[in-house]
Amino acid sequence: MSTTTMMRALRLTEWETEPVVTAVPVPEPHGSEVLVEVAAAGLCRTDLHIMSSPAGAYPYALPFTLGHESAGRVAALGPEASGFDVGDPVVVYARWGCGTCWQCANGRDNACVRTRHGPHGAGLGRDGGLAEYLLVPSARYLVPAPGLDPVRAAPLADAALTSYHAVKLSLPQLHSKSTVVVIGVGGLGHMAVQVLKAITPARIVAVDVRDAALEMARVAGADVRLSAEGLTASDVRAETDPNGASVVLDFVGNGTTLALAAGSVAQGGDLTFVGRGGGELRVAPGLIPYETTVRMPTWGTVAELAEVVALATDGKIHSEAQVYELDDAVSAYGKLRQGEVLGRAVVLPASQRLTPVTPA
Ligand SMILES: [Zn+2]
Ligand SMILES: [Zn+2]
Numbered sequence: 001m002s003t004t005t006m007m008r009a010l011r012l013t014e015w016e017t018e019p020v021v022t023a024v025p026v027p028e029p030h031g032s033e034v035l036v037e038v039a040a041a042g043l044c045r046t047d048l049h050i051m052s053s054p055a056g057a058y059p060y061a062l063p064f065t066l067g068h069e070s071a072g073r074v075a076a077l078g079p080e081a082s083g084f085d086v087g088d089p090v091v092v093y094a095r096w097g098c099g100t101c102w103q104c105a106n107g108r109d110n111a112c113v114r115t116r117h118g119p120h121g122a123g124l125g126r127d128g129g130l131a132e133y134l135l136v137p138s139a140r141y142l143v144p145a146p147g148l149d150p151v152r153a154a155p156l157a158d159a160a161l162t163s164y165h166a167v168k169l170s171l172p173q174l175h176s177k178s179t180v181v182v183i184g185v186g187g188l189g190h191m192a193v194q195v196l197k198a199i200t201p202a203r204i205v206a207v208d209v210r211d212a213a214l215e216m217a218r219v220a221g222a223d224v225r226l227s228a229e230g231l232t233a234s235d236v237r238a239e240t241d242p243n244g245a246s247v248v249l250d251f252v253g254n255g256t257t258l259a260l261a262a263g264s265v266a267q268g269g270d271l272t273f274v275g276r277g278g279g280e281l282r283v284a285p286g287l288i289p290y291e292t293t294v295r296m297p298t299w300g301t302v303a304e305l306a307e308v309v310a311l312a313t314d315g316k317i318h319s320e321a322q323v324y325e326l327d328d329a330v331s332a333y334g335k336l337r338q339g340e341v342l343g344r345a346v347v348l349p350a351s352q353r354l355t356p357v358t359p360a
Pocket of ligand 1: 044045046047068158159
């Protein structure tokens with residue numbers, strides 16, 4: 001190419017600052033890489049943690065483009081990439097593993113031992129989807145998503161996938177006699193309630209501080225809604241099961257919610273710590289019931305993303321979204337930080353396409 005085509009991207013250029021919209025070259029796919037034209041990209045609380053962290057907290061080199069929930073169309077394929085055609089609608093799996101370690105060989109890129117210390121994938125130390133185009137290292141990270149609105153499809157890549165993976169790990173506990181508590185009905189939690197409704201017969205108890213989130217939980221299928229304001233573990237047990245809940249999924253993960261989770265889980269139950277709210281969970285006799293399984297999952301697998309996309313295609317799960325332009329992404333992050341986003345904030349990176357561009 002004689003001239004470099006430029007695009008707009010929301011990039012983190014310094015630690016402990018807001019990201020900025022910058023003009024960068026559109027990448028060209030080499031080898032097995034695939035270029036995806038991003039139609040929609042979700043904003044996540046993890047992004048807030050990354051941008052507010054000091055240098056060294058994350059094993060990522062700056063600058064890079066944020067965005068780990070992306071949906072769009074295949075724009076170009078590297079000479080060794082196959083399995084997709086230009087124009088195919090896809091959701092991008094963002095947790096990019098090494099591809100060859102024992103975990104990756106078993107399809108568990110989310111537990112890749114070589115990339116454990118990062119970078120972790122799209123928007124996680126490598127350029128992500130908050131840009132007009134996203135370069136994906138391999139077609140194996142693409143899940144076909146025909147017929148899905150990209151705004152609904154993008155949050156499937158993390159909000160739905162991570163909650164689906166967490167639910168699936170506890171499936172043996174989620175039978176018709178069990179109760180599951182979902183703490184935090186935000187981007188992930190509202191998907192978790194729907195996933196639970198779609199694939200398990202368990203009774204669902206949703207907990208959140210926000211009335212609007214509890215209303216969203218009701219619509220999503222939660223059987224009981226509890227305001228987190230002053231809520232104790234005894235209150236949860238009184239409203240659910242005196243023996244405690246078979247499964248507690250904490251999508252907040254701060255000190256208060258983890259204490260509530262530890263006090264609410266039944267003996268022999270599952271306590272799943274998903275939210276990265278900065279809390280710590282102490283595991284010791286007397287603090288957690290005996291025979292309790294504590295899990296700290298991260299992401300899910302590519303196969304699970306395909307299962308999530310199938311649930312969405314069948315209309316069994318539906319991501320609530322508030323839509324923003326790329327220029328408004330920083331203010332949308334501010335709303336997310338304040339708890340003012342219901343469901344997922346989703347950005348449309350290509351809606352203000354950069355033509356023509358003066359390279360920076
Ligand atoms: Zn995320
Ligand atoms: Zn690996």
